[in-house]
Amino acid sequence: xxxxxxxxxxxxxxxxxxxxxxxxxxxxxxxxxxxxxxxxxxxxxxxxxxxxxxxxxxxxxxxxxxxxxxxxxxxxxxxxxxxxxxxxxxxxxxxxxxxxxxxxxxxxxxxxxxxxxxxxxxxxxxxxxxxxxxxxxxxxxxxxxxxxxxxxxxxxxxxxxxxxxxxxxxxxxxxxxxxxxxxxxxxxxxxxxxxxxxxxxxxxxxxxxxxxxxxxxxxxxxxxxxxxxxxxxxxxxxxxxxxxxxxxxxxxxxxxxxxxxxxxxxxxxxxxxxxxxxxxxxxxxxxxxxxxxxxxxxxxxxxxxxxxxxxxxxxxxxxxxxxxxxxxxxxxxxxxxxxxxxxxxxxxxxxxxxxxxxxxxxxxxxxxxxxxxxxxxxxxxxxxxxxxxxxxxxxxxxxxxxxxxxxxxxxxxxxxxxxxxxxxxxxxxxxxxxxxxxxxxxxxxxxxxxxxxxxxxxxxxxxxxxxxxxxxxxxxxxxxxxxxxxxxxxxxxxxxxxxxxxxxxxxxxxxxxxxxxxxxxxxxxxxxxxxxxxxxxxxxxxxxxxxxxxxxxxxxxxxxxxxxxxxxxxxxxxxxxxxxxxxxxxxxxxxxxxxxxxxxxxxxxxxxxxxxxxxxxxx
Amino acid sequence: xxxxxxxxxxxxxxxxxxxxxxxxxxxxxxxxxxxxxxxxxxxxxxxxxxxxxxxxxxxxxxxxxxxxxxxxxxxxxxxxxxxxxxxxxxxxxxxxxxxxxxxxxxxxxxxxxxxxxxxxxxxxxxxxxxxxxxxxxxxxxxxxxxxxxxxxxxxxxxxxxxxxxxxxxxxxxxxxxxxxxxxxxxxxxxxxxxxxxxxxxxxxxxxxxxxxxxxxxxxxxxxxxxxxxxxxxxxxxxxxxxxxxxxxxxxxxxxxxxxxxxxxxxxxxxxxxxxxxxxxxxxxxxxxxxxxxxxxxxxxxxxxxxxxxxxxxxxxxxxxxxxx
Numbered sequence: 045x046x047x048x049x050x051x052x053x054x055x056x057x058x059x060x061x062x063x064x065x066x067x068x069x070x071x072x073x074x075x076x077x078x079x080x081x082x083x084x085x086x087x088x089x090x091x092x093x094x095x096x097x098x099x100x101x102x103x104x105x106x107x108x109x110x111x112x113x114x115x116x117x118x119x120x121x122x123x124x125x126x127x128x129x130x131x132x133x134x135x136x137x138x139x140x141x142x143x144x145x146x147x148x149x150x151x152x153x154x155x156x157x158x159x160x161x162x163x164x165x166x167x168x169x170x171x172x173x174x175x176x177x178x179x180x181x182x183x184x185x186x187x188x189x190x191x192x193x194x195x196x197x198x199x200x201x202x203x204x205x206x207x208x209x210x211x212x213x214x215x216x217x218x219x220x221x222x223x224x225x226x227x228x229x230x231x232x233x234x235x236x237x238x239x240x241x242x243x244x245x246x247x248x249x250x251x252x253x254x255x256x257x258x259x260x261x262x263x264x265x266x267x268x269x270x271x272x273x274x275x276x277x278x279x280x281x282x283x284x285x286x287x288x289x290x291x292x293x294x295x296x297x298x299x300x301x302x303x304x305x306x307x308x309x310x311x312x313x314x315x316x317x318x319x320x321x322x323x324x325x326x327x328x329x330x331x332x333x334x335x336x337x338x339x340x341x342x343x344x345x346x347x348x349x350x351x352x353x354x355x356x357x358x359x360x361x362x363x364x365x366x367x368x369x370x371x372x373x374x375x376x377x378x379x380x381x382x383x384x385x386x387x388x389x390x391x392x393x394x395x396x397x398x399x400x401x402x403x404x405x406x407x408x409x410x411x412x413x414x415x416x417x418x419x420x421x422x423x424x425x426x427x428x429x430x431x432x433x434x435x436x437x438x439x440x441x442x443x444x445x446x447x448x449x450x451x452x453x454x455x456x457x458x459x460x461x462x463x464x465x466x467x468x469x470x471x472x473x474x475x476x477x478x479x480x481x482x483x484x485x486x487x488x489x490x491x492x493x494x495x496x497x498x499x500x501x502x503x504x505x506x507x508x509x510x511x512x513x514x515x516x517x518x519x520x521x522x523x524x525x526x527x528x529x530x531x532x533x534x535x536x537x538x539x540x541x542x543x544x545x546x547x548x549x550x551x552x553x554x555x556x557x558x559x560x561x562x563x564x565x566x567x568x569x570x571x572x573x574x575x576x577x578x579x580x581x582x583x584x585x586x587x588x589x590x591x592x593x594x595x596x597x598x599x600x601x602x603x604x605x606x607x608x609x610x611x612x613x614x615x616x617x618x619x620x621x622x623x624x625x626x627x628x629x630x631x632x633x634x635x636x637x638x639x640x641x642x643x644x645x646x647x648x649x650x651x652x653x654x655x656x657x658x659x660x661x662x663x
Numbered sequence: 664x665x666x667x668x669x670x671x672x673x674x675x676x677x678x679x680x681x682x683x684x685x686x687x688x689x690x691x692x693x694x695x696x697x698x699x700x701x702x703x704x705x706x707x708x709x710x711x712x713x714x715x716x717x718x719x720x721x722x723x724x725x726x727x728x729x730x731x732x733x734x735x736x737x738x739x740x741x742x743x744x745x746x747x748x749x750x751x752x753x754x755x756x757x758x759x760x761x762x763x764x765x766x767x768x769x770x771x772x773x774x775x776x777x778x779x780x781x782x783x784x785x786x787x788x789x790x791x792x793x794x795x796x797x798x799x800x801x802x803x804x805x806x807x808x809x810x811x812x813x814x815x816x817x818x819x820x821x822x823x824x825x826x827x828x829x830x831x832x833x834x835x836x837x838x839x840x841x842x843x844x845x846x847x848x849x850x851x852x853x854x855x856x857x858x859x860x861x862x863x864x865x866x867x868x869x870x871x872x873x874x875x876x877x878x879x880x881x882x883x884x885x886x887x888x889x890x891x892x893x894x895x896x897x898x899x900x901x902x903x904x905x906x907x908x909x910x911x912x913x914x915x916x917x918x919x920x921x922x923x924x925x926x927x928x929x930x931x932x933x934x935x936x937x938x939x940x941x942x943x944x945x946x947x948x949x950x951x952x953x954x955x956x957x958x959x960x961x962x963x964x965x966x967x968x969x970x971x972x973x974x975x976x977x978x979x980x981x982x983x984x985x986x987x
Binding site: 169177179311312315482483484485486487488489490492493496497500501503504505507508509511512515516519551552554555558559561562563565566569570573576577595598599602603604605606607609610611613614616617618619622625626629 | 768807808867912915
């Protein structure tokens with residue numbers, strides 16, 4: 045008698061049921077959709093839904109549904125035609141603050157979507173797109189930091205009216221040459237007081253008394269980290285301009301950034317956009333004249349320039365720039381320690397700090413504006429030819445009253461919310477001088493190749509799968525059919541796990557699935573051969589089944605664990621394509637153990653287990 | 664249905680000297696090829712730029728070369744890829760070229776000036792530092808995999824088996840890489856993945872054999888290690904052939920229907936499955952025997968309570984000397 049306890053059947057049914065549900069979204073395909081997101085990655089307001097609905101209604105386009113998330117909203121449409129029409133209309137009607145992109149929304153029925161079941165993510169090699177790996181030049185970033193400190197050190201010494209021979213960069217340090225030991229002592233005292241990021245050391249030159257200053261290791265690390273984050277922010281802003289539906293921008297290692305843009309084929313444009321620049325400028329607000337008047341009449345006072353705030357209202361700013369992005373060291377959103385209000389703390393370098401102090405001492409009670417300047421690449425069609433141009437876009441992102449004179453470190457308060465504070469800090473950082481970047485790896489897959497890869501990948505999975513099914517059924521008869529059931533369940537479970545984990549399916553990943561299909565039957569082959577052997581040794585069918593499963597188990601476990609070791613190593617060391625292969629291979633090993641051992645045993649027990657006397661096994 | 668008769672008894676181990684000679688000869692040729700011709704490393708490891716374009720009809724490679732020469736390139740290769748319509752242009756890393764990533768744009772412009780209807784299939788640019796890193800990572804992965812396996816097999820079986828298994832794996836990898844060198848197959852990242860999968864597969868086979876060998880050592884009263892090894896191989900023959908067959912089937916499907924990009928991957932695995940099946944019989948089994956696997960090594964470990972005292976007495980002479 046071979047019977048399974050009910051809980052094992054329950055486990056089987058639950059696992060397979062969950063697997064089926066989570067694998068299901070992959071068969072429904074996609075709805076054409078239009079994606080709307082903020083150009084700067086800000087959160088969307090809920091009332092956008094009614095606004096978009098209104099726009100589409102007035103143009104007679106019927107949307108199937110609108111999925112709203114703070115990061116982005118998806119408008120589902122019936123067909124590709126209305127998709128492109130809707131995109132064109134929305135692009136015209138919505139302001140420049142929004143990105144309207146074509147996308148595909150999974151057409152999963154609502155009840156499955158409620159379970160957060162989503163289809164597998166296709167890798168760039170399957171859906172087409174661009175992959176860039178960018179290296180942030182940390183050496184240059186460090187030199188930039190040192191240069192900032194050189195200026196600061198000079199300023200500090202000048203403010204103390206200390207005469208120095210020179211302040212210069214010497215490899216990774218700043219060296220200040222002074223004329224007497226007393227001067228040096230004063231210098232070290234004031235530098236230590238003003239610039240606590242520096243580690244000081246006295247060194248004697250041949251004729252001079254030197255101070256050697258290095259940037260504190262922790263701070264240097266922090267600065268590099270900031271440089272990288274800043275570059276990621278900048279890249280994210282740039283990528284939003286491209287209107288890519290689901291870009292990936294991630295840090296990789298200490299000094300690298302991965303940028304993946306699905307669906308983009310014009311790599312030349314992508315590279316231009318990623319390389320474009322932004323900066324910020326601090327300018328005093330012209331409080332004497334009325335900006336609305338100037339906007340209406342077009343007469344702008346000679347010492348001022350007309351700008352616009354983010355909400356579109358005009359503002360007059362002085363022609364003189366107080367400080368620019370080059371001077372900006374950092375901008376961080378947080379909370380004011382005294383009032384608890386959201387704020388943004390800004391640090392400027394030496395030059396910026398001096399000019400800021402000069403300006404603020406004379407302008408207490410006046411406002412100061414921050415202008416965000418971008419060079420956006422654009423493509424226009426002139427006489428049927430594509431012309432690439434860059435457009436300078438300027439906009440005032442903040443105008444706050446100066447309460448008291450300040451220099452290199454100050455905070456902006458009076459911001460509406462913590463979100464607003466973090467948005468301002470983000471824009472300020474995006475405008476700061478970033479460390480230079482270089483593309484060190486590019487992989488672009490055109491849409492036709494992507495489609496070919498999908499077709500060929502799936503074809504080979506299906507052909508391989510069917511071949512194995514046939515061999516097993518012919519060779520092991522009833523037991524072969526049971527193994528085939530397990531193999532099918534295994535495929536469903538792999539797909540379900542990939543979907544649940546949100547893992548990306550790549551072409552090597554498909555190869556991993558194919559290989560798993562071939563190897564998954566090994567467990568069944570081992571068991572069945574063992575059962576045959578037991579039968580030949582004169583055992584009864586029932587005990588042969590039991591012995592077959594029991595004796596084959598340790599072999600299967602050992603064989604699979606060792607393969608799993610290889611797969612895990614592959615995952616740890618592999619990048620890109622190798623990782624995809626390792627993921628499907630490891631998942632396949634785990635699921636095949638389950639389906640081939642517990643799954644087939646359950647079915648075999650159902651067929652033979654209840655009968656008192658089994659004359660022969662169809663094996 | 665049976666492919667192997669129930670009482671098959673092929674004297675595999677009788678041929679083991681011959682097998683070693685054959686292995687040695689193929690390995691020697693492979694290593695010689697590795698030393699003289701080297702490996703045809705792909706873009707992933709050498710760095711450089713690769714551009715694949717599809718032409719509306721069979722492309723004239725001469726014209727493509729001319730277009731590139733006119734655009735100012737002098738060091739490049741042009742080949743068809745899969746079909747005559749698809750063309751791959753490879754440009755090696757040029758140290759002087761700072762903006763390597765822009766190269767592809769120039770090439771695509773030059774090609775589309777000559778034939779406007781081309782379809783960009785893929786562009787790959789790998790900077791020299793990346794290539795170096797990928798090569799290092801691949802090598803490290805291989806070493807770590809072998810080491811992890813050595814540990815696991817030592818733990819589950821015995822060190823002699825672990826050494827035998829790793830010897831078989833090194834044999835497989837060397838043999839396959841040697842064959843790839845002889846055939847000058849393009850060696851890229853997917854081939855590294857395939858080699859690691861070969862390690863996994865071959866090991867799988869070896870472990871299955873060892874498992875049976877261990878069992879036979881434990882239950883059979885008579886028989887020399889060579890005889891028991893032979894018996895185990897024969898007992899597992901049906902299973903070995905069956906699994907190799909199904910795996911080869913799906914790999915064939917991948918090779919013929921998976922497209923050009925997956926070709927080298929599938930080919931490496933096909934070689935690996937064949938070599939791996941052979942090696943688990945002749946190399947892994949042989950190595951364990953040569954290293955002196957004996958019955959005592961495989962007996963279930965005695966319980967803690969039983970002292971070391973009586974154990975030393977059952978140990979055979981030669982074993983005792985080695986332990987001392």
